Amino acid sequence: MKYKYKTSIYILGVLLxxxxxLDKIYWIYMCTKYTDFEETKAAYLSLFPEFIANAFFLTIIDIIVSGIAAIIFYESKKTGYLKRPSKVLMIVSLILCGWSIFSLM
Structure with a gap:
């Protein structure tokens, strides 16, 4: 990672x-609001535009987003840029990625 772009790439990782x-928080919020799974799923999908309002597709997007964030934080940690925060954020990203992968099963 070039020094010139480290901050921009790191901010991208944080945004991802x-x-x-936020996706996980919204899902948990919907789970506390509704008791029936189908109602919960419908309420969750209602937030998204119709062309991506598919549970499988949204889960794949979440896996990709958290995976890219984990890679960005791993590379930042490897180069020594914000080493400790990068390690923590990488672990959080990997946990969220694993959670999404597990939810597909």
Missing amino acids: LVISI
Whole structure:
């Protein structure tokens, strides 16, 4: 990672991680609001535009987003740029990625 772009790439990683975290928070919120799975799923999908309002597709997007964030934080840690925060954020990204992969099963 070139020094000139480290901050921009790191901010991109943080934004991708925030997107993944917000997706999980929204799903958990919908789970507390509704008791029936189909109602929960319909309420969750109603947030998204119709062309991506598919649970499988959204899960794949979440896996990709958290995976890219984990790679960005791994590369930042490897180059020594914000080493400790990068390690923590990489672990959080990998946990969220694993959670999404597990939800596909």
